[in-house]
Amino acid sequence: MKVRTIAVNTFKETIRDRILYSLLVFAIIMIGLSYFLAELSLGDFERVVINFGLSCVHIFGVLISVFIGITLVSKEVEKRTIYAIVSKPVSRIEFLMGKFFGLSITLLVTNIAMTVGLLLTAYVQSGNMNTTILFVSGMIYLELMLLTAVAILFSSFTTPTLSAIFTLSVFFIGHLSPGLKYFGEKSKSMVAKYFSLGLYYILPNLENFNFKNTAVYGVSIKGVSLVFIFFYFLSYLALILLISNWLFSRRDFK
């Protein structure tokens, strides 16, 4: 109940954010432009639209989750609105979960808006309704939720600027995960080996959520791997929120 109250309020707060509108409008324009971009290519027009469009859904989703996620907690502390919440019978984990789910709802709305834009663009371009886009977009949404949790984790103990840098680093390294593992396994230097493998095991493997090739090239997906990915998502999310709570529960709001 309390988590829901905070989540609804966070949704109301984030949906008013100018950054959100700027990014969303820009994303939809870019997705629309993929129609003309396909015209410039030599063939496979539909693939170009879907590939470019899904990249837009992904990148703009990441920007929204990072740049709004990092201010979710810090704004409350800076403006002292948090005083009226933590003084009430609300535990700090309830507060964090409320903030997390609030932004997750906003991300869902924006993800749906961008996906609908892409579906329409692809339909206008090819005359086909490629529903695989919905699945790939759903997997992008899971990644964005994870990234939001990471942004909240960093913003629970550091400044918005550092939180943005750290979260974007996690995003980039998270997508280089398979390369890190490969590098670690092949490296002859023990330092490089353990450093690469350490990063691979500690940071989230965001490539797990990358199914663009399924929509673009029709690569098939195994049910088992989907179960694994969903389990991985839930475990990693729970772990990040627990660490955030551990840090946040010890924090003084001066």
Place this chain on the structure above:
Amino acid sequence: MSEEAINVRGLKKIYKTGFFLKPITALEGISFSVKSNEIYGFLGPNGAGKTTTIKILNSIVFPTEGEVELFGEKLGGVKNKYRIGYLPEQPYFYEYLSAEEFLSFCGNLFGLKKRDIQEKIEKLLPLVGLAKARKLQLRKFSKGMMQRIGIAQALINDPDLVILDEPMSGLDPIGRMEIRELIRNLKGKGKTVFFSSHIISDVELLADRVCILDRGTKIAEGNIEELIGNMAIKYYEINVKDLEDSGPLAKELGQALIGHYQRGSLQVMRIYPEDAINGAIDTIRSHGGMITGIIPVRVNLEELFMKKIAERFQ
């Protein structure tokens, strides 16, 4: 035996600030207790540690050392927060919400039912003088209105203990009077009120007991009468009219007259000590003066406060 609403023992707070975590002591082991159904004033200059203490009571910051009990239960967890209402200093709330939406939000955080929240809103908004502003977004609120909505949200759960950090701040004289009345009414309803202020007259007018803090240390605690030594009388002011020339009278009153001044058509003569009063009355009358009033002027909290602070500086 009355229950203790707040019991603080050896409360110490050290903030660690900056890159090198430089320690800054905000509270140096203070102890005090607040009985149920009393109005307790927390007085001190800026930086005394009033807000830090209040933040600890509300789990906004954590103590470095010491123990805090609210209604006999140790601080921690959310259980005893159901019995507390809190107004932060210079309150700032979600500006995109209307007064009604904000109170509803606060009620939901206490787990109140929708119908109960609505009933509370109907009572509280007129009580704090915001009945006409219920649909107004908080971003359009003045400082005084923000203070009033802050008081309303502190009362949404019908708390047994109301903690108000500088409740009169930002209010005009009428607003301050209304809040004083509200605090007295809360006591009348059996609530305990703990409030901080640097406006000494407000504390003097309201508080059953007072705690004076300075630079993180408690320098005095007790009821106001106890603190200022049974309301020690500084001097008596005798108001005199129809006195043509006060010069000869002043000379005759001698050392008993410690000062005099004109107020409108009245001459005000300050007489001390007490046993010089009768002689002074006779002398004034013999000079043709008509006495319209004799007022004992007592030491007030402000003087006590200034004296205690000055003692600390020495």
